[in-house]
Amino acid sequence: MSGSAENDGVVLVVGASGGIGRAVLLYYLAVAEYARVVAVSRGERPAELAPQGERLSWLVSDYTEASIAQLVRATLSDGxxxxxxxxxxxxxxxxxxxxxxxxxRLNASAMHEVLHANLVVPSLWLAALPQVLRGSDSCRIAVLSARVGSIGDNRLGGWYSYRASKAALNMVLKSAAVEFRRRFPQVKLLAFHPGTTDTGLSKPFQRGVAPGKLFTPAFVAERLATLLNQLEPDGELSYLAWDGAEVGW
Ligand SMILES: NC(=O)c1ccc[n+]([C@@H]2O[C@H](COP(=O)([O-])OP(=O)(O)OC[C@H]3O[C@@H](n4cnc5c(N)ncnc54)[C@H](OP(=O)(O)O)[C@@H]3O)[C@@H](O)[C@H]2O)c1
Known part of the structure; x- marks a missing residue:
């Protein structure tokens, strides 16, 4: 929980070069309660993050299965x-x-690309975590989902591949929550909707966003971290927006 000493606790941020990933990384570097923060990205460590000393480890991945399995093992040191x-x-x-x-407008290669980045890659990271989780470990795991992955909330249609990738991601997370309930009862899983956040991803689609509803990545990172602190391991997948409100499936 926030404020408690998690001296042996490591934070793993995957996709650390993105707008939200970078903000999450900076958030966890700024709070003192975790021993280390491990960042993973396709890109190299940015020069401005160099002076973080030993609290930040930066791992480069091509997000292949082999790379993911190897980097998950490299995330933790003894103890x-x-x-x-x-x-x-x-x-x-x-x-x-x-x-x-x-x-x-559906196109097979584009659809595969979206499904790979949004569904396969996050799922592979989740699949690799049991290598380093012990049954008693208290760990909270958030995966960036999106409200447009909600089937019930889909009133506008469109965005076929992106919507499908997030709906499928939610299903993978749900199954993982069921499996982890027995194997890792202190693990909590969150499918997180950040709201429209000012990053490269949303840039072309920001025009219709209501005033005050385009969030900074730093705001979203703080909301995500706070929600993770508040959630208790209950064997369920939570599908929550930035304000803590449940998103319907
Ligand atoms: N921005 C929004 O309004 C918004 C709204 C709802 C949901 N989200 C979700 O929030 C998450 C972060 O998005 P963002 O806004 O921070 O976007 P962003 O700045 O474009 O970041 C893109 C993220 O995806 C990773 N990535 C890019 N291409 C990839 C590929 N081919 N394969 C695997 N990973 C790839 C990047 O990781 P590297 O570090 O490896 O580059 C980075 O973490 C996404 O899952 C997005 O769907 C965002």
């Missing part, structure tokens, strides 16, 4: 345990793809 894991990977658009406004 350390995972206290927090935040998995931030996700794409909505890039130079080659954009969210589909119509089903007629």
């Amino acid at each position: 350390e345990r995972l206290a927090r894991v935040v998995i931030c990977n996700g794409i909505l658009h890039n130079a080659e793809l954009e969210p589909e406004k119509s089903i007629t």
